[in-house]
Amino acid sequence: MFIKKFYTMQTQTATNESTATKTIFIKMAISAWDSYNGRVTKLLATLTDEELLAETAPGRNTGIYLVGHLVAVSDGLFPILGFGERLYPELDKIFLESPDKSGHQMPSITELKEFWNKVNSKLSDHISKMPADEWFARHNNVSEADFSKEPHRNKLNIILNRTSHTSYHLGQLAYLAKK
Amino acid sequence: MFIKKFYTMQTQTATNESTATKTIFIKMAISAWDSYNGRVTKLLATLTDEELLAETAPGRNTGIYLVGHLVAVSDGLFPILGFGERLYPELDKIFLESPDKSGHQMPSITELKEFWNKVNSKLSDHISKMPADEWFARHNNVSEADFSKEPHRNKLNIILNRTSHTSYHLGQLAYLAKK
Numbered sequence: 001m002f003i004k005k006f007y008t009m010q011t012q013t014a015t016n017e018s019t020a021t022k023t024i025f026i027k028m029a030i031s032a033w034d035s036y037n038g039r040v041t042k043l044l045a046t047l048t049d050e051e052l053l054a055e056t057a058p059g060r061n062t063g064i065y066l067v068g069h070l071v072a073v074s075d076g077l078f079p080i081l082g083f084g085e086r087l088y089p090e091l092d093k094i095f096l097e098s099p100d101k102s103g104h105q106m107p108s109i110t111e112l113k114e115f116w117n118k119v120n121s122k123l124s125d126h127i128s129k130m131p132a133d134e135w136f137a138r139h140n141n142v143s144e145a146d147f148s149k150e151p152h153r154n155k156l157n158i159i160l161n162r163t164s165h166t167s168y169h170l171g172q173l174a175y176l177a178k179k
Numbered sequence: 180m181f182i183k184k185f186y187t188m189q190t191q192t193a194t195n196e197s198t199a200t201k202t203i204f205i206k207m208a209i210s211a212w213d214s215y216n217g218r219v220t221k222l223l224a225t226l227t228d229e230e231l232l233a234e235t236a237p238g239r240n241t242g243i244y245l246v247g248h249l250v251a252v253s254d255g256l257f258p259i260l261g262f263g264e265r266l267y268p269e270l271d272k273i274f275l276e277s278p279d280k281s282g283h284q285m286p287s288i289t290e291l292k293e294f295w296n297k298v299n300s301k302l303s304d305h306i307s308k309m310p311a312d313e314w315f316a317r318h319n320n321v322s323e324a325d326f327s328k329e330p331h332r333n334k335l336n337i338i339l340n341r342t343s344h345t346s347y348h349l350g351q352l353a354y355l356a357k358k
Contacts, residue, residue, distance in 0.1 A: 024315065025204045027331040032339050041297045057236035057354045110324065152206040160211050160339065167343040172351035175236045 022132040029159050030127060036166045037120055039172070040070065044116070047176055049109045061100045063176045064109055064170050068095035071115045073165060080140050081155050083126040088115055097164065130155075134138045201311040208357045209306060210339045215345045216299055219249065219352065223295070226355050235351045239281045242355045243288055245348050253302065253346060255281075260334050261318050262305040264342035266295055312324045 044052075044067065052063035059070075072091040077082055094104040107115070133158040138147040147153055200292075223246065231242035240248075251270040255323040256261055273283040285293070317326040326332055 018200050020198050021204075021315070024331050024333070025200075025335075028336045028339055029335075032343060059358055060236075060354055095336055098291075122202060122327065124341050136200070150201050152210065154203070154207075157207045160342075163339075164211060164215060164343050164346040167346040168350035171347035172354070175239055175351070179238055 006128070012035060019132055022136065026132060026135055029163070033163045033166075034124075035157050036163050036170060040166060040170055041120070043170070043173055043177065045159055046057050046111055050101060051176045051178075052109050054176060056175045061172065063173060064099035064112065065095065067109070067112050067116065068106060069113060069118055070166060070169060072096050073120045075115075077158065078126075078160065080158055081126070081130075082140060083123070087119055087122065087177065093116070107135060150168075190203050198311055201315065203338035205311060205314055208335050208342070210301065212338050212342045212345075214304075215342050216253075219345060219349055220295070220299070221278065222349070222352055223292055230355045230357075231288050231357060235354045240300060240351065242352060243285060243291065244274065245289070245352055247285060249345060250291060250298055251350055252341065253298045254294075256302060256337065256341065257305075259337055260309075261319060262302070266301065266321050267297055271292070300311070314331060 009097045012043050047063065052067065055062050068091060072095040072178065075091065076096075078086050084139065091107075094102070094106055098104055100179050106112075136151075136154045138144065139153065139155045139158050141158075142150075193326055226242065231246065234241050235245065247270060250267065251274040254267050254270065255275075257265050261283045270286075275279070277283055285291075310349050313332045315330075317323065318332070320337075320338050321329075321332045
């Protein structure tokens with residue numbers, strides 16, 4: 001009886017210690033994700049529609065294309081992280097599968113800003129409810145066989161990678177702002 | 180005796196589980212860090228000196244300035260992570276404290292590429308030898324008081340943030356490549 005209680009206590013310690021570690025790491029990853037998304041949102045608020053329609057540098061992607069691209073990539077997280085259906089799957093053809101200036105009809109800047117806010121706010125809802133352990137489970141773009149060999153390819157890793165992806169394009173979008 | 184052995188065993192389990200969790204996070208963060216540094220190195224190898232001397236977009240930072248900036252920021256990790264003295268502290272005045280075109284004499288592109296490789300290779304040596312627990316300790320730019328309230332401000336968090344910083348400027352450096 002004593003031993004059983006002791007065992008439970010110790011298992012609890014193992015679980016608590018591991019959960020505490022996980023919680024810290026989740027906080028690190030989600031803080032960075034929120035921070036870069038917030039920087040994009042802030043930049044979008046300062047840019048005029050005319051600025052967003054312009055190329056970020058001569059011959060390079062326009063602002064509107066990059067915004068659509070970021071919305072489509074973030075929207076793609078819903079199925080990958082097991083959060084359900086995508087909100088705007090129709091954006092893929094325009095912003096992921098085609099380059100800028102492909103001739104596809106784009107949504108307006110006003111619509112894209114709405115999509116950006118909606119995707120982020122709905123993702124945040126799911127993220128805030130995700131149990132710690134679930135972040136370290138396999139994401140839906142990796143097979144069970146590969147995951148057993150590479151356990152770092154988990155759901156939280158997707159957040160890390162997407163944060164750097166957002167940051168990459170934020171560096172380009174920043175060129176639309178007046179100096 | 181039995182209980183003592185049991186206790187040791189269970190403590191071991193707690194430690195092992197927590198260490199395994201930490202090892203996975205560390206792998207996630209360091210993989211991303213290596214990957215973005217590798218992308219910069221690869222890009223630098225494809226750009227001519229003339230391309231690197233050019234502005235990344237009209238009126239924006241030149242390639243050489245951004246490379247110096249990235250070297251200086253990565254070099255700054257040595258003291259922050261407790262890896263010892265910086266290799267090139269003289270770069271701060273030119274690439275961190277001054278904007279581009281400040282009139283400061285810059286090292287040559289050949290020198291900056293050497294510095295970039297040297298800083299990364301020496302950082303990698305230290306990173307590979309860092310014990311797992313140490314990554315979750317306070318870094319040297321946060322006070323003990325603040326760290327006790329915000330335990331996510333640890334050494335590994337610096338790596339996460341610097342990866343996104345590198346990615347931000349990589350997005351800009353990419354504009355130097357011929358289309």
